[in-house]
Amino acid sequence: MDVTIFSDTEQLSRSAADYIVHTAREAIAAHGQFTLALSGGSTPKKLYGLLASEPYRDQIDWSKVEIFWSDERCVSPDDPESNYRMANEVMLSKLPIPAEHIHRTPADQSDRDAASLAYTQEMKRAFGTDDVPQFDLIQLGMGPEGHTASLFPHQGSLREQQRLVMPVSVPKPPPDRLTFTPRLINAASHILFLVTGAEKDEAVAAVLEGEQQPDEYPAQIVHPSRGEVTWMLDKAAAGKLRKQK
Numbered sequence: 001m002d003v004t005i006f007s008d009t010e011q012l013s014r015s016a017a018d019y020i021v022h023t024a025r026e027a028i029a030a031h032g033q034f035t036l037a038l039s040g041g042s043t044p045k046k047l048y049g050l051l052a053s054e055p056y057r058d059q060i061d062w063s064k065v066e067i068f069w070s071d072e073r074c075v076s077p078d079d080p081e082s083n084y085r086m087a088n089e090v091m092l093s094k095l096p097i098p099a100e101h102i103h104r105t106p107a108d109q110s111d112r113d114a115a116s117l118a119y120t121q122e123m124k125r126a127f128g129t130d131d132v133p134q135f136d137l138i139q140l141g142m143g144p145e146g147h148t149a150s151l152f153p154h155q156g157s158l159r160e161q162q163r164l165v166m167p168v169s170v171p172k173p174p175p176d177r178l179t180f181t182p183r184l185i186n187a188a189s190h191i192l193f194l195v196t197g198a199e200k201d202e203a204v205a206a207v208l209e210g211e212q213q214p215d216e217y218p219a220q221i222v223h224p225s226r227g228e229v230t231w232m233l234d235k236a237a238a239g240k241l242r243k244q245k
């Protein structure tokens with residue numbers, strides 16, 4: 001696990017953009033595509049804007065990129081709370097990514113179990129596998145109580161062993177969501193956590209330096225069997241870490 005602390009969101013976002021460019025080029029050279037899952041929330045907004053602008057945008061062959069979301073709120077795609085909407089406005093609408101490579105969660109979410117299954121099937125088709133898709137990169141955020149994706153403390157989603165995507169109802173509004181499960185997240189080749197803000201300093205210290213208690217701090221459940229985990233923090237979020245990273 002690699003942990004780097006940055007002076008501010010600008011520096012963190014530029015480093016994250018460099019990391020994504022490097023990981024994308026490596027994946028495309030190795031197996032002809034780059035499968036990327038985006039988090040929701042506000043932290044990655046600056047990063048997404050950078051990836052859609054010079055010099056980063058020309059450093060990735062976007063025709064080989066497949067985009068998914070590691071969690072999504074069950075709202076319409078033009079709802080201000082939609083994770084897809086933010087990423088599309090700030091990045092995807094400005095990049096030459098084939099429309100069929102942008103995998104929004106199913107529009108019809110009246111039956112969220114069926115929507116979770118449909119998203120899983122779409123993922124397997126895009127990866128060309130019937131096994132657990134191994135994302136090249138899953139970008140995640142973390143909440144002030146240690147949630148990540150839409151995996152929240154003390155919820156059954158943390159113990160899900162079979163499903164890869166599942167419906168959840170969570171304490172952070174809007175409550176109804178679809179989320180990647182630990183099984184899918186931990187199959188990834190690379191995980192990139194982007195965490196900023198002093199309100200997360202306790203959770204960051206607990207997750208990175210505390211005892212293992214993923215039911216309290218779900219971000220601790222992320223430990224890919226074959227992949228590498230990278231944390232990029234700003235100084236505020238790293239404020240309670242004991243050891244200098």
Ligand SMILES: O=C(O)[C@H](O)[C@@H](O)[C@H](O)[C@H](O)COP(=O)(O)O
Nearest residue numbers: 040041042043141142143148149
């Ligand atoms: O849909 C969501 O809300 C996210 O995926 C969630 O896990 C987010 O990454 C964290 O809550 C951090 O959110 P901020 O970046 O806004 O602090």
